Amino acid sequence: MTDTAPDQLDDTVWVEKASLIDSIPRPVQIASVAVVFITVWQLITLSDLVPPIILPTPLETWNDMMFVGANVLSGGYMLDSLWTTVKTVLYGYALAIAIGLTLGIIVGETAFGERAIMPYLVAIDTMPKVAFAPLFVAWLGFDIDSKVALAAFIATFPIVVGTAAGLHAPDANARMLFKTMGASRWQTLYKMKLPTGLPQIFTGLKIGSVGVMAGAITGEFLGGGNGFGELIRVAASQLNTPRVFSLILYLSLVGLALFAATSYAQRVLVFWHKDRVIGAEG
Amino acid sequence: MMATARVSQLRASTGGETVYELTGVGKTYARNRVRALEGISLSLERGSFSSVIGSSGCGKSTLLKIMAGLIPPSQGRVTINNQPVRGPRRDIGMMFQHATLFPWRTTIENVLLPIEIRDGKAAAKAAWGRGEKLLDLVGLGGFESVYPDELSGGMAQRAAICRMLVTQPDMILLDEPFSALDEISRDFMNMELQRICTETNATAFLVTHSIAEAVILSDRVYVLAPRPGRIAEVVEIDLPRPRTLDMITTPKFGALVERIRTRLDKGDFE
Ligand SMILES: Nc1ncnc2c1ncn2[C@@H]1O[C@H](COP(=O)(O)OP(=O)(O)OP(=O)(O)O)[C@@H](O)[C@H]1O
Numbered sequence: 001m002t003d004t005a006p007d008q009l010d011d012t013v014w015v016e017k018a019s020l021i022d023s024i025p026r027p028v029q030i031a032s033v034a035v036v037f038i039t040v041w042q043l044i045t046l047s048d049l050v051p052p053i054i055l056p057t058p059l060e061t062w063n064d065m066m067f068v069g070a071n072v073l074s075g076g077y078m079l080d081s082l083w084t085t086v087k088t089v090l091y092g093y094a095l096a097i098a099i100g101l102t103l104g105i106i107v108g109e110t111a112f113g114e115r116a117i118m119p120y121l122v123a124i125d126t127m128p129k130v131a132f133a134p135l136f137v138a139w140l141g142f143d144i145d146s147k148v149a150l151a152a153f154i155a156t157f158p159i160v161v162g163t164a165a166g167l168h169a170p171d172a173n174a175r176m177l178f179k180t181m182g183a184s185r186w187q188t189l190y191k192m193k194l195p196t197g198l199p200q201i202f203t204g205l206k207i208g209s210v211g212v213m214a215g216a217i218t219g220e221f222l223g224g225g226n227g228f229g230e231l232i233r234v235a236a237s238q239l240n241t242p243r244v245f246s247l248i249l250y251l252s253l254v255g256l257a258l259f260a261a262t263s264y265a266q267r268v269l270v271f272w273h274k275d276r277v278i279g280a281e282g
Numbered sequence: 283m284m285a286t287a288r289v290s291q292l293r294a295s296t297g298g299e300t301v302y303e304l305t306g307v308g309k310t311y312a313r314n315r316v317r318a319l320e321g322i323s324l325s326l327e328r329g330s331f332s333s334v335i336g337s338s339g340c341g342k343s344t345l346l347k348i349m350a351g352l353i354p355p356s357q358g359r360v361t362i363n364n365q366p367v368r369g370p371r372r373d374i375g376m377m378f379q380h381a382t383l384f385p386w387r388t389t390i391e392n393v394l395l396p397i398e399i400r401d402g403k404a405a406a407k408a409a410w411g412r413g414e415k416l417l418d419l420v421g422l423g424g425f426e427s428v429y430p431d432e433l434s435g436g437m438a439q440r441a442a443i444c445r446m447l448v449t450q451p452d453m454i455l456l457d458e459p460f461s462a463l464d465e466i467s468r469d470f471m472n473m474e475l476q477r478i479c480t481e482t483n484a485t486a487f488l489v490t491h492s493i494a495e496a497v498i499l500s501d502r503v504y505v506l507a508p509r510p511g512r513i514a515e516v517v518e519i520d521l522p523r524p525r526t527l528d529m530i531t532t533p534k535f536g537a538l539v540e541r542i543r544t545r546l547d548k549g550d551f552e
């Protein structure tokens with residue numbers, strides 16, 4: 001491309017041309033999908049196919065989002081709710097990271113962990129984990145603790161698996177090299193295996209960040225409290241669907257922020273990995 | 283057996299100080315009962331360059347791993363400077379087919395890694411100047427703070443040479459170090475290796491698949507016969523030093539290559 005002057009671009013030269021749709025800037029691409037989505041949504045609500053109590057119009061939803069936003073910004077009761085849910089998510093994520101990394105290192109580093117502990121983890125992981133929610137409530141009460149526990153419980157497994165996979169990532173050459181340098185097991189772990197495995201570890205963390213949201217909200221559905229999950233439950237029981245929709249959209253922003261923060265940490269820590277972040281532009 | 287006798291004869295006939303010695307070394311892998319090596323005896327003099335050549339799977343890498351203290355032999359004695367080798371040592375440097383530079387470390391941080399691991403971060407920092415000098419020596423001056431993904435394959439291997447040399451080892455072990463490079467860079471790197479060995483007075487032991495490479499670099503070539511790996515012949519290379527690439531066309535070079543090739547072909551039928 002660079003060595004071809006624009007005036008030479010006649011039909012005798014054959015150069016690579018980006019397709020029209022790929023040449024649109026990414027924000028415009030994303031916005032256009034939203035426009036199509038909202039248009040379809042609006043058309044469905046106009047068509048009388050679905051009663052308004054089941055599907056609110058985009059405008060109703062937008063108005064409710066404004067209402068919720070105003071309540072949050074003015075320090076109303078929804079700010080407390082939001083803060084409760086955000087705290088649950090952050091505590092749950094922190095707990096999941098701590099336990100997940102520890103278990104992942106045990107499973108990935110020791111033959112015993114791999115042989116004897118991993119099968120149990122796999123067995124627990126195949127269970128429908130939200131079914132544990134009533135148990136956590138019974139054990140830890142209706143306060144935030146039971147929701148944190150459920151959130152952490154769901155998010156821990158992908159982190160364990162990602163960490164264990166990451167520790168298996170270094171090739172034989174790197175292992176041999178560290179052996180020739182007389183490196184201790186600990187040095188091999190934190191100077192070579194963990195950095196090499198960071199991309200896999202972050203894959204686990206990102207899956208975990210999604211799970212932690214699901215766990216926190218499920219916990220709030222089933223265990224009460226005053227989080228956003230409870231607000232959704234109450235709104236749904238009052239058939240206030242615009243409120244349900246707007247709360248869900250706000251929650252997805254929280255989830256997105258957590259995912260984005262994890263991706264950002266990955267970009268900073270795994271600065272050498274060229275095709276590093278899933279979904280990031282080249 | 284015959285080979286052992288011949289080697290001890292050679293040892294008697296040459297003068298210099300012995301750095302590294304193997305006596306009757308054998309290796310049987312317990313896992314699959316493969317007899318990888320049998321009765322390997324050799325001694326390497328300070329500043330000498332030796333190569334081992336043999337068909338694939340004849341035990342060359344096994345021999346090198348034993349020499350590096352990475353795996354124990356099943357029989358025999360391994361000594362460096364008259365001390366038994368009982369594990370990886372800082373006076374033994376090793377290099378493999380792949381450079382294996384870590385992408386989160388700059389070039390010089392990669393070079394100083396062996397010091398950081400053995401003596402800690404402070405010692406590595408103190409050795410910064412030595413690292414720079416080594417990078418200069420291999421023609422990588424100015425690339426200290428570049429990350430390895432910006433280095434070419436040949437440059438990466440040169441950085442790996444520096445990493446191997448940074449602990450100032452008495453013995454350097456090379457397992458097909460340049461076989462992943464294209465032929466032109468490979469010839470060039472071989473000449474570089476010769477120059478570096480001369481300048482640092484290193485004792486080198488090279489595993490290679492290439493007869494020409496073995497001959498152009500070595501004072502002595504050990505030809506290994508397979509199953510179990512044993513020394514079939516020791517060929518003294520009395521070409522003058524420093525060696526140059528145009529020596530490859532001389533009749534003497536051709537004769538040495540031919541001699542080793544014949545020996546290798548025979549070895550495969552034994
Ligand atoms: N860790 C191991 N466990 C069991 N057997 C092994 C092991 N490493 C090597 N061997 C066996 O020992 C023999 C020699 O292997 P080695 O890797 O030393 O050969 P090599 O000469 O380096 O081959 P190449 O030229 O292909 O690198 C082979 O038969 C191989 O299968």
Ligand SMILES: [Mg+2]
Pocket residue numbers: 342343344
């Ligand atoms: Mg080999």
